[in-house]
Amino acid sequence: MPKKLYNIDFYKFIESLDLHSFTVTDVTRYLFETYSKEFDNKKNATQFVYRHLKRLSKEGIISAIQGKSGKAIVFRWCTESSEDSELVHRTEIYGNKTNDLIVSQLQEKIRRYKTEMLMSVGETEAYSEWVQEMPDFAEYVKPHYQNTREQAKLMLGKVKGFERLLAEHEARLS
Template identity: 35%
Template sequence: MARNSRHGAPISIMKSLTVKSGLMTVLSRLEGREFTVDDLTETYIKDPLSLHQSKKAARQFVYRNMLRLISAGDMTRVVVDSGWPLYRLTAQFFKRVPPSETPLAITPEIQVESPPKEDPRQPLQERLRRHKLEMLSAMGETEEYDAICAEMPELRDEIQPLYNESRDKCSKLLGRVKALESLLARETGSP
């Protein structure tokens, strides 16, 4: 089950433990380093293979996987007197990682040309795309709550807070989308 793709395919590092490739890529870079849950979450969110955009969802995902790795003996908690707990991957983890997941070391002599500069609008366009997808999801959620209320009016009191939350999220996302579209239109010189 050692598939790896840009869509977060699971990577099996042993029979009973499977880790998504986005998280596996980040973990494989941490050999010999201690890290907090927050450190790992931040690194995971920045990785192109990350499946999560929201920090809360990413943190939950990372923490669940950390607990699984600890129980499998692939990660240990480092004892500290104060502050946030620190964690470290064990040698057992690196023995189980498929070779394709271990990052290659690049020597300075090999890297002669500097990579082409990325379009500065690209991150904004990506952010706009994410917000549009989230907005469509929130709109669908709102419509579904509305449909359920129409079919089962007796559930209206239970559904109303969920509907309101979804509608508010949709409004906030619409504001973000409009702001990004305005900024990108200004960048390209459109009115």
């Protein structure tokens, strides 16, 4: 069953409550009172709150501490709770994800083109070997040999280009 999407800015809502520490039950009670028309029942509101509190905890905006009774999880704001530091924190998270994505895409392209280059080199070696064994077929093999040799050069150029881009990108991050 798909999750129902609610048009609620959870971060702003929880910030507006001005609570120093809170549980899922506390936030659910306030949320259900404020947005009673949005939720069919309290269970949906509780699930919504739990998911969002876990996400905020994972992002380091709030911290989760096991309650004294062992059942309830108590959430607290981390030291970086101001809007400016929150924006910086979110930017760092998404910036790191973007940088990781760029690095992984470049590395994947390098791997793919190296593989293609090595296949082309192997193919040219096979043609060369065949011509040594059967010199009568040299005229027939020559266009294939030249074509795969050009492909190998092209792939080497791509590998070098993407390696250069990766090196420059990593240098900028340092």
